[in-house]
Amino acid sequence: MRLTVRLVDIAARGILLHQNDAKSLGVLPGDRIMISCPETGKATADYVETTTTLIDQGRIGVYHHTKEQLNLHESEVVEVRVADRPASLDLIKKKMNGEKLSRDDIRGIVADIVQDTLSPSEITAFVVSSYINQLDMDEIESLTRAMVETGDQITFHAGPIVDKHSIGGVPGNKISLIVVPIIAASGLFIPKTSSRAITGAGGTADLMEVLCPVEFSATEVQEMTMKTGGVIVWGGATNIAPADDKIILQEYPFKIDQIGQMIASVMAKKFAVGADVVAIDIPVGKYCKVNSIEEGRKLARQFIDLGERLNMRVECALTYGDAPVGRAIGPKLEIKEALSVLEGNDSPRSLIQKSCVIAGIAFELAGKSNRGEGAELALELLKSGKAHKKFLEIIEVQGGSPDIKSDQINPGEHFYIVRADSNGYVIDLNNHSLISIARTAGAPADHGAGVYLHAKHGTSLSKGDPIFTIYADRKWRLEKAIEEARRLRPVMVEGMLIDRVPNIREWTPGRSRTIE
Ligand SMILES: O=P(O)(O)OC[C@H]1O[C@H](OP(=O)(O)O)[C@H](O)[C@@H]1O
Numbered sequence: 001m002r003l004t005v006r007l008v009d010i011a012a013r014g015i016l017l018h019q020n021d022a023k024s025l026g027v028l029p030g031d032r033i034m035i036s037c038p039e040t041g042k043a044t045a046d047y048v049e050t051t052t053t054l055i056d057q058g059r060i061g062v063y064h065h066t067k068e069q070l071n072l073h074e075s076e077v078v079e080v081r082v083a084d085r086p087a088s089l090d091l092i093k094k095k096m097n098g099e100k101l102s103r104d105d106i107r108g109i110v111a112d113i114v115q116d117t118l119s120p121s122e123i124t125a126f127v128v129s130s131y132i133n134q135l136d137m138d139e140i141e142s143l144t145r146a147m148v149e150t151g152d153q154i155t156f157h158a159g160p161i162v163d164k165h166s167i168g169g170v171p172g173n174k175i176s177l178i179v180v181p182i183i184a185a186s187g188l189f190i191p192k193t194s195s196r197a198i199t200g201a202g203g204t205a206d207l208m209e210v211l212c213p214v215e216f217s218a219t220e221v222q223e224m225t226m227k228t229g230g231v232i233v234w235g236g237a238t239n240i241a242p243a244d245d246k247i248i249l250q251e252y253p254f255k256i257d258q259i260g261q262m263i264a265s266v267m268a269k270k271f272a273v274g275a276d277v278v279a280i281d282i283p284v285g286k287y288c289k290v291n292s293i294e295e296g297r298k299l300a301r302q303f304i305d306l307g308e309r310l311n312m313r314v315e316c317a318l319t320y321g322d323a324p325v326g327r328a329i330g331p332k333l334e335i336k337e338a339l340s341v342l343e344g345n346d347s348p349r350s351l352i353q354k355s356c357v358i359a360g361i362a363f364e365l366a367g368k369s370n371r372g373e374g375a376e377l378a379l380e381l382l383k384s385g386k387a388h389k390k391f392l393e394i395i396e397v398q399g400g401s402p403d404i405k406s407d408q409i410n411p412g413e414h415f416y417i418v419r420a421d422s423n424g425y426v427i428d429l430n431n432h433s434l435i436s437i438a439r440t441a442g443a444p445a446d447h448g449a450g451v452y453l454h455a456k457h458g459t460s461l462s463k464g465d466p467i468f469t470i471y472a473d474r475k476w477r478l479e480k481a482i483e484e485a486r487r488l489r490p491v492m493v494e495g496m497l498i499d500r501v502p503n504i505r506e507w508t509p510g511r512s513r514t515i516e
């Protein structure tokens with residue numbers, strides 16, 4: 001069938017057909033058609049959407065992606081025919097049925113993810129199929145390798161290359177902003193690529209973006225690392241493991257991070273930058289991705305095994321995840337807290353301790369310090385101000401201002417303080433609820449949004465004391481977050497009323513009771 005092009009300014013994938021043309025072709029919404037340009041001979045497949053009003057019969061609505069692929073112009077005539085289904089759909093179904101995927105199967109799926117052959121809902125199907133029928137170690141290795149092979153890789157001619165990564169899941173986990181400059185200040189190289197928020201209210205890339213650009217090519221990452229010793233960039237922009245970010249985009253709304261894909265997501269980024277040694281932070285807690293020490297050990301073993309298969313030396317730290325790291329949750333609040341620690345502030349101690357433990361493991365793995373002495377070296381580099389100086393250099397090389405000070409960073413202008421409604425000690429913090437409130441307030445997209453905790457486990461509060469403050473860049477978002485905080489009550493104070501269950505049945509006081 002020949003159709004006339006109408007360019008439609010929509011960024012997503014897809015092709016818009018009049019319902020009658022779709023019927024003549026024998027396709028339904030979601031089916032694929034092959035569009036070829038007789039003039040250039042170029043062809044590409046895309047999935048169909050249909051309309052009865054937006055496009056006239058005889059025309060084809062071409063979205064941005066296909067326009068770019070085929071270099072199409074308004075009113076040009078193209079040839080359209082039914083396209084084959086991508087073979088990877090059957091492979092995803094294989095996983096849905098609980099079968100094991102071979103290396104070639106996984107290569108096929110990842111290639112189709114990277115080339116945008118699979119639609120977002122089809123990628124979601126892959127995520128869900130491996131969420132229900134977990135990936136085994138061979139499948140995780142294949143996924144990691146396929147993610148690396150379909151993207152750019154960096155080779156450093158100096159070494160050792162050090163890296164760190166957290167599996168996430170604990171709010172306020174801003175330690176990369178402290179660990180990376182500590183490691184770079186020691187003279188080691190750390191080309192750190194991070195993802196944006198997956199289950200949280202601010203990934204490291206979202207945080208760093210408050211201070212400077214985070215989108216660079218693999219070559220730029222390499223050059224900047226050689227110059228300063230370290231960078232903190234967004235993995236999704238580098239074309240390092242490009243499938244990773246496309247998968248994460250589908251996980252974000254569900255707040256899920258399937259274990260096998262998580263391991264591959266982390267390790268692909270490490271492998272692609274040529275890391276020799278890697279320290280992995282696994283937060284463990286009631287509301288974390290990993291809920292018990294036992295589960296944490298199992299996951300650590302998987303990271304170490306995969307490291308061996310890929311020739312990287314990996315060590316994992318199971319860390320305390322029952323409470324947020326530090327007190328700040330959300331991009332600007334977290335940057336402010338991390339920067340103030342680098343500037344020499346002595347608190348929050350949990351943040352300093354955790355950062356030094358992880359940097360210490362990396363030092364020991366890289367042979368920079370003896371076993372058991374790495375954290376001490378990390379603390380020295382932090383206390384001496386060398387890590388702070390290095391952080392400012394990293395900001396500058398990425399295009400930000402090296403004069404930035406923590407007291408110049410202000411969270412959102414709209415805020416609300418939640419206060420204790422009884423005396424007592426803080427006995428529980430619900431990470432999921434805190435993240436939810438910060439996201440409802442606008443984090444991570446609104447950089448000023450988030451939650452600042454005034455009290456953590458064991459803090460003694462009197463009625464009326466502040467427990468946490470919610471910040472937002474927009475008033476309506478703050479209002480929604482306050483509503484959510486009232487409903488979720490993320491901080492439990494001993495002696496506090498948990499909920500009141502009203503009796504809504506009609507009742508007249510004093511009415512005499514009758515005994516039947
Ligand atoms: O949103 P959730 O699931 O908490 O985790 C995502 C965060 O965890 C990792 O941190 P890092 O890169 O090691 O600092 C990721 O890269 C990302 O920034």
Ligand SMILES: Nc1ccnc(=O)[nH]1
Pocket residue numbers: 166167168194195198257261262263265266
């Ligand atoms: N799935 C992931 C978890 C944490 N970090 C990542 O980069 N990816």
